[in-house]
Amino acid sequence: KDQVFQPSTVASSEGAVVEIFCNHSVSNAYNFFWYLHFPGCAPRLLVKGSKPSQQGRYNMTYERFSSSLLILQVREADAAVYYCAVCMDSNYQLIWGAGTKLIIKP
Amino acid sequence: GAGVSQTPSNKVTEKGKYVELRCDPISGHTALYWYRQSLGQGPEFLIYFQGTGAADDSGLPNDRFFAVRPEGSVSTLKIQRTERGDSAVYLCASSKTSGDTYEQYFGPGTRLTVT
Numbered sequence: 001k002d003q004v005f006q007p008s009t010v011a012s013s014e015g016a017v018v019e020i021f022c023n024h025s026v027s028n029a030y031n032f033f034w035y036l037h038f039p040g041c042a043p044r045l046l047v048k049g050s051k052p053s054q055q056g057r058y059n060m061t062y063e064r065f066s067s068s069l070l071i072l073q074v075r076e077a078d079a080a081v082y083y084c085a086v087c088m089d090s091n092y093q094l095i096w097g098a099g100t101k102l103i104i105k106p
Numbered sequence: 107g108a109g110v111s112q113t114p115s116n117k118v119t120e121k122g123k124y125v126e127l128r129c130d131p132i133s134g135h136t137a138l139y140w141y142r143q144s145l146g147q148g149p150e151f152l153i154y155f156q157g158t159g160a161a162d163d164s165g166l167p168n169d170r171f172f173a174v175r176p177e178g179s180v181s182t183l184k185i186q187r188t189e190r191g192d193s194a195v196y197l198c199a200s201s202k203t204s205g206d207t208y209e210q211y212f213g214p215g216t217r218l219t220v221t
Contacts, residue, residue, distance in 0.1 A: 004148070031206050042109065042212040043149075043197070049207075083148055087206040091162040093139065094210060096148030 002026040006084045006097035013105045018074045020100045022084030023066035029086035032067040033094060034060060037081045046082075071102075079104045108132065110213035112198050118219045119188055127183040127216045131200030138181050139210060140173055141197040149197050155181060156204050188220045 004024040012018040022032065031050045035043040046069070047053055047060040054060070059070040071078055081101050085094040111130045119125050131138050137156055141149035151165040158178045166172075170188075175181040185192055195217050199210035 029206070033209075035212075040214065042214045044212075045209050048209065085148070089206040091154060091164070092137070092201075092204045092206055092208075093151035093154060093162065093165070094141070094149070095151070096141075098146065098148045 002029075002088075002095055004084055004086055004095050004097035006082075006100045008098065009101045009103060011103040011105055012074050014075060016074055018071045018078075018102060020069045020071075020082050020084070020102070021066070022068065022097055024084075024086050024095070024097075025065070026086050026088060026095055028090055029088050029095065030064075031087045032060065032062065033085045033087065034058070034067075034069045035083040035085065037083055037099070039081070043083065074102075074104065076104045078102060110198055110200055110211050112196075112213040112216050114216060115214065116217045116219075118221060121188060121190060121220055123188050123220075125185050125188055125218065127185075127196050127218070129181045129183070129198030129200075129213060131179065131181070131198070132211055133179075135200035135202055135211070136178065137201045137204040137208070137210075138175060139199045139201075140181070140183050141199065143195045143197060143215070145194075152183070152196075154204070161204065185218075188218075190220045193218055193220045 081099040140152040143149040153163040195215040201208040
């Protein structure tokens with residue numbers, strides 16, 4: 001079955017680097033998409049691709065079936081749910097993980 | 107510029123009723139997607155339009171669900187004879203065109219509650 005896996009929660013202290021890991025079992029998906037979601041708002045794309053990339057404080061690692069989102073200098077305002085998704089190259093649908101809730105420890 | 111908008115933001119309906127959920131994509135985006143997100147889960151694909159036609163409706167759970175995009179812009183997701191299990195947030199996304207590298211821009215969703 002085509003699935004995307006990510007941890008349900010990750011906790012970090014302010015100023016640290018946070019890593020959220022994701023892996024998938026989708027045979028015809030090559031691109032990862034990392035979204036930030038505050039409930040009630042539109043999910044916002046942070047970084048995407050089929051190779052390592054960086055957008056501001058967000059880094060993405062890439063392997064064929066796994067990726068990590070690294071958030072640099074994490075802040076209290078980064079507390080949210082982060083979704084990993086992969087895009088099928090047959091019908092372009094995103095297959096999503098269940099989301100990782102980032103908790104910032106005081 | 108305007109992003110993807112969805113109306114209503116919240117909809118409460120009684121079991122057995124008919125509902126319509128609307129999505130206004132970003133102007134000029136030819137691809138449009140509907141997803142459904144249940145509590146504690148990631149969004150699940152429902153249907154995808156390229157222009158006016160449904161390119162893939164394999165995610166629609168059953169024949170009570172139907173979606174249209176008659177002019178290749180606004181889309182309406184229609185649910186007949188709603189059931190309590192249909193309660194979820196329905197997300198709409200659009201992209202410039204279809205492809206596995208194009209960003210899908212999401213709306214804020216419509217929270218549907220079936221009582």
